[in-house]
Amino acid sequence: MEDTRMRAAVARRFGGPEVVHVVQALKPTPKRDEVLIRVHASTVSIADHRSRSRDLPKGLGFYGPIALGVFRLRRPILGMDAAGIVEAVGDEVTRFAPGDEVIAMLGAKFGGHAEYACIAETEAVTRKPANMTMEEAVTLVFGGHTALAFLNRAGVGPGDEVLVNGASGAVGSAAVQLAKLRGATVTAVCSAANADLVRSLGADHVIDYRVEDFASNGKTYDAIVECVGNAAFDRVEHSIKPGGALLMVVTDLAGLLSASRNSKRSGKLVTVAGAPVSGEDLASIVHLAETGEYRAVTDRVFDLDEIVEAHRYVDTGRKKGNVVLRIA
Known part of the structure; x- marks a missing residue:
């Protein structure tokens, strides 16, 4: 039985x-x-x-x-x-x-x-x-699927400059790797204790959030992947290049309700949703893992x-x- x-x-x-x-x-x-x-x-x-x-x-x-x-x-x-x-x-x-x-x-x-x-x-x-x-x-799965959805939503590709806020978590560590593999220059924001980890994943630059505020250092990016919940559009708008994107993996109610309005007003993509991810998309991460280009x-x-x-x-x-x- x-x-x-x-x-x-x-x-x-x-x-x-x-x-x-x-x-x-x-x-x-x-x-x-x-x-x-x-x-x-x-x-x-x-x-x-x-x-x-x-x-x-x-x-x-x-x-x-x-x-x-x-x-x-x-x-x-x-x-x-x-x-x-x-x-x-x-x-x-x-x-x-x-x-x-x-x-x-x-x-x-x-x-x-x-x-x-x-x-x-x-x-x-x-x-x-x-x-x-x-x-x-x-x-x-969890990090790779989420990161892929948001990077696809923004069309991140070769030559783009991408900042990942919260780069050492499940989604952040996946976003660092996938953005780098797409030919982007990646800046990772995390604690000093995790700097070596994110560098080993491909980050070109690392910002210790306890020492430097990436939103006020004058640098700009084609896409900011927000995995923490403290990078509201009002705070980081001037860190996003014209036509760039704020990809809010984590946000509060204000960020959720204002995303569409901020997109229309600024001409920059502000989104709380990624693109659909299929089994074939997930298989693309599997291929990268099998070739040693993406790591657990x-x-x-x-x-x-x-x-x-x-x-x-x-x-x-x-x-x-x-x-x-x-x-x-």
Whole structure:
């Protein structure tokens, strides 16, 4: 008889890391267009932190219950990404077969912090790099997917000057690498402690935010990738070249509501949304990883039973790159 249960990290209510517990949950069943992944690894990201704690950027608290749930999490199994092995496929699936090793961006549907997860084959799922372990491969997903979406939105390419604010996090470290691989000159903003890391990822220049304010040093950029939440358009407008872009991966309510208006007024792209990222787009990152041009950035690895400690570490705000959760 087939086992219909699985182990999963579940948050029944909002709160600190201790609200997350590993329990027996119902194993998902793939729909006709979905693949069922036996998850080997996921990551604990800033998105998991915000969803669990309801610690949202200024002004967005009102929208939290709409997106996350009123009294408890609408999606109690967190985890936006997964790396694992396809166990079963729906009747309409043609791109994957049982046994395929894959990585997937589950996105706002979450579900990666469990032994099994489902995703439609038309979404951001692709075969994992052959030269990476599951724990390494999963680090390509959350940060790489997000960075790719925003760099594509701005059309970043050869000769562009790009600044990444918050360059040592999951998205920032991916943005540094992908922008550099596109031929851009990259300036990374981070702490002095992370300067060597971002240089090793390809950053041409590093600014220690404790010593220098990039928004007031007179330098300008074709694109600013904002991964921190402190680079509002009013602050950095004069640091963006004519026709350039402010890519707000993180922003507050004011930034969200004023983005379109600031774009029209300034002639510069101000956006809180990236371009769609397909499985083929994710495969382009896999190719870069297989050729050694793109590297995994892992801070720490926790086992599923250490999920509380993993959340507690992410809550510190000091992680470098990715915090990996080993499921299998």
